[in-house]
Amino acid sequence: MVDSVTPILEEYSAYTDGQMKAVLNGRKNVGRLYDMMKYHLGWLDEGFNDCRAPRGKSLRSTICLLACEAIAGDRNKALPAAAAVELLHNFSLIHDDIEDGDEKRRHRDTLWKLWGVPQAINTGDAMDIVANLSLLDLDGSVKPEMMIEIMRLFNETVIELCEGQYLDMDFQCRSDVSVDEYITMVSGKTAALIEAAAAIGAMVATEDEDVIGRFKTFGRKIGISFQIRDDILGIWGDPKSTGKSAKNDIRNKKKSLPVLYAMEKSKRRAELKRIYVKEKLSDLDVARVFDILTEAGALEYTQNEAQRYKDEAMAQFEGLRLHKAPMERLQAIGRFLVERDY
Amino acid sequence: MVDSVTPILEEYSAYTDGQMKAVLNGRKNVGRLYDMMKYHLGWLDEGFNDCRAPRGKSLRSTICLLACEAIAGDRNKALPAAAAVELLHNFSLIHDDIEDGDEKRRHRDTLWKLWGVPQAINTGDAMDIVANLSLLDLDGSVKPEMMIEIMRLFNETVIELCEGQYLDMDFQCRSDVSVDEYITMVSGKTAALIEAAAAIGAMVATEDEDVIGRFKTFGRKIGISFQIRDDILGIWGDPKSTGKSAKNDIRNKKKSLPVLYAMEKSKRRAELKRIYVKEKLSDLDVARVFDILTEAGALEYTQNEAQRYKDEAMAQFEGLRLHKAPMERLQAIGRFLVERDY
Numbered sequence: 001m002v003d004s005v006t007p008i009l010e011e012y013s014a015y016t017d018g019q020m021k022a023v024l025n026g027r028k029n030v031g032r033l034y035d036m037m038k039y040h041l042g043w044l045d046e047g048f049n050d051c052r053a054p055r056g057k058s059l060r061s062t063i064c065l066l067a068c069e070a071i072a073g074d075r076n077k078a079l080p081a082a083a084a085v086e087l088l089h090n091f092s093l094i095h096d097d098i099e100d101g102d103e104k105r106r107h108r109d110t111l112w113k114l115w116g117v118p119q120a121i122n123t124g125d126a127m128d129i130v131a132n133l134s135l136l137d138l139d140g141s142v143k144p145e146m147m148i149e150i151m152r153l154f155n156e157t158v159i160e161l162c163e164g165q166y167l168d169m170d171f172q173c174r175s176d177v178s179v180d181e182y183i184t185m186v187s188g189k190t191a192a193l194i195e196a197a198a199a200i201g202a203m204v205a206t207e208d209e210d211v212i213g214r215f216k217t218f219g220r221k222i223g224i225s226f227q228i229r230d231d232i233l234g235i236w237g238d239p240k241s242t243g244k245s246a247k248n249d250i251r252n253k254k255k256s257l258p259v260l261y262a263m264e265k266s267k268r269r270a271e272l273k274r275i276y277v278k279e280k281l282s283d284l285d286v287a288r289v290f291d292i293l294t295e296a297g298a299l300e301y302t303q304n305e306a307q308r309y310k311d312e313a314m315a316q317f318e319g320l321r322l323h324k325a326p327m328e329r330l331q332a333i334g335r336f337l338v339e340r341d342y
Numbered sequence: 343m344v345d346s347v348t349p350i351l352e353e354y355s356a357y358t359d360g361q362m363k364a365v366l367n368g369r370k371n372v373g374r375l376y377d378m379m380k381y382h383l384g385w386l387d388e389g390f391n392d393c394r395a396p397r398g399k400s401l402r403s404t405i406c407l408l409a410c411e412a413i414a415g416d417r418n419k420a421l422p423a424a425a426a427v428e429l430l431h432n433f434s435l436i437h438d439d440i441e442d443g444d445e446k447r448r449h450r451d452t453l454w455k456l457w458g459v460p461q462a463i464n465t466g467d468a469m470d471i472v473a474n475l476s477l478l479d480l481d482g483s484v485k486p487e488m489m490i491e492i493m494r495l496f497n498e499t500v501i502e503l504c505e506g507q508y509l510d511m512d513f514q515c516r517s518d519v520s521v522d523e524y525i526t527m528v529s530g531k532t533a534a535l536i537e538a539a540a541a542i543g544a545m546v547a548t549e550d551e552d553v554i555g556r557f558k559t560f561g562r563k564i565g566i567s568f569q570i571r572d573d574i575l576g577i578w579g580d581p582k583s584t585g586k587s588a589k590n591d592i593r594n595k596k597k598s599l600p601v602l603y604a605m606e607k608s609k610r611r612a613e614l615k616r617i618y619v620k621e622k623l624s625d626l627d628v629a630r631v632f633d634i635l636t637e638a639g640a641l642e643y644t645q646n647e648a649q650r651y652k653d654e655a656m657a658q659f660e661g662l663r664l665h666k667a668p669m670e671r672l673q674a675i676g677r678f679l680v681e682r683d684y
Contacts, residue, residue, distance in 0.1 A: 030508055095467060099464060118442075122441065129497050136497070147486070147490055166375045166465075
């Protein structure tokens, strides 16, 4: 299953990369400012020489392109938006890495680790703007009124992302986070941008508000599903596939969905909460949390939720006349999101 | 002289503040995210109770409003842009304070000092977007094509700001910064946003490209002049007026214009450079640098430069038919910028 998705993501990702490179290379050099962005994107090594380091799955930009293609039969018009979405996602990763103190991303040193927090903050700020400027490249291929609507949606998305990030950091200091609050948080932090990717892909292709609305809802729900699967991999994932250590999220006391579920439903929830207030968890603590989650059926619950959101996402397309090949690709990506092991 | 400008700045600042408050209060509360912005803006104290703490001069938003008023005879249409410019300026201050490690701003603890670097980065990010959203409130009162032009200019401005900030941080690690490089740096870091303020104020009022171009050039040059006067106050300013310690910029080894001038022109430039490579300057070092600058005529040179840029800025308005009262206010502000002692 996964093997049917990898070539799709690779093809669409290469297409978007071409545009992102054009945007970044189109700017006048200012010291190493743009080179640091290219390092983060995996195109340069830390000595600023060309390289090909692993990047993310380019899920957001691929969804943006496929949404446009499914409606219009052609993905080209959405390219500046796909690049914008990917640049924006990477801006948020640069700042998240600082905020979370993460020293590694995809086996490479993070930007702040190499060049310090001040330059990393500033590089992230600049990348956020490059994303906005890339989006403005749509101008001329969509009506001015639609261009403004897209800019508004894009900015509303970024602020929702910041709101989600606020909540995520806030949750780490609180012991009373509910499952509902969790959904609000991931809805902002992860799903908003996937929603924007799908919606803007649609807005470039059509003015039909019903169709645009369906792609929006699709994006939001598929985004939540994506994050829930991430939570599963953070606890039950195979380190060989995920590249992270086993039971990583328990060790980091992450308040992810399986944990919040057990905190609400497990008979041993008092014990679970006592462990979670500790400064640092021992190996024994981690094993006990893992047992509590298993006993409470947290894996089944969480996987069912991922499946449910994915099904609700896919149901959006019922009754719409869409192009077959890109729709099949979107469906393959949907399945991948809830079944992936990386 | 200063006394004639204070009431202007106070009046226009109160007008812009009303709009900024409307924009921020229009957002749904997310924990303390928007309250932290309001703290930074001086409206809330650190316990999130109402207060009236001193804020900046609101120079940028006032120039934006006056540009519109000078052309159209009315400032109202520019209000969302004035709020956007002021919000953007404050976003950059929040991030600058982290990047420079400054613990105080206007006698109050900085955001990162109170709530930590991660939340401060994220709050700044969100404020940048609130600025963009405020700008989009112009939609409906300008043509869609002009709205897009304004969004493009605004984003080009922010990226120039980041480029300027990159250079500023880079300069602190280098010993060979030229006066020309300095002008490029402040042109981005300070003047770009003042240029945008004046230009957008004009774009809201007219479609005449010549007039818009003149206000742009005015903003850029007055912005450089503003920064140069800042450099003078950082060395020769009276602590009682500036609120900073005496010879503050020398003590911090800031590579400001008077210092760069002396590094190029002073007979004692070798001695100056030797002092500037030290980790920390003693009181004696500070006194010696001060002597070198005085001997080289750095104060006269720098003040002449501030005056020259200000005169070039003001010359932009020659031959234009503009409304008298707002023009006189703009001229008063121009004079204030090169003569102010705070």
